[in-house]
Amino acid sequence: MTNNDIFKKLRVALQLRDDDIIKILELVDFRITKSELGAFFRKEDHPKYMECGDQILRNFLNGLVIHLRGPKLEKKPKLKGKVPLDKTPKNTKDAPNKN
Secondary structure (H helix, E strand, C coil): CCHHHHHHHHHHHCCCCHHHHHHHHHCCCCCCCHHHHHHHCCCCCCCCCCCCCHHHHHHHHHHHHHHHHCCCCCCCCCCCCCCCCCCCCCCCCCCCCCC
């Protein structure tokens, strides 16, 4: 199965239009025109057929993840066994009482 076949099957299964695919690719900062995109979905014997490369399919899949799940949230680094300098432990006698 070629990259073009995979791209076509995903397009049909997810009911995506050309505009949707272009927006999904823009989520990963990959620009493509409608005519370039249409060349991937043509028959192999068509004169304007273009083979879909790994980079385009990879960027589409990465953009699809962002499209379906939403933007990736940055995780805060975990401090293992260390207390941050700006915070004091809640269970000390010197901590102010919040009552």
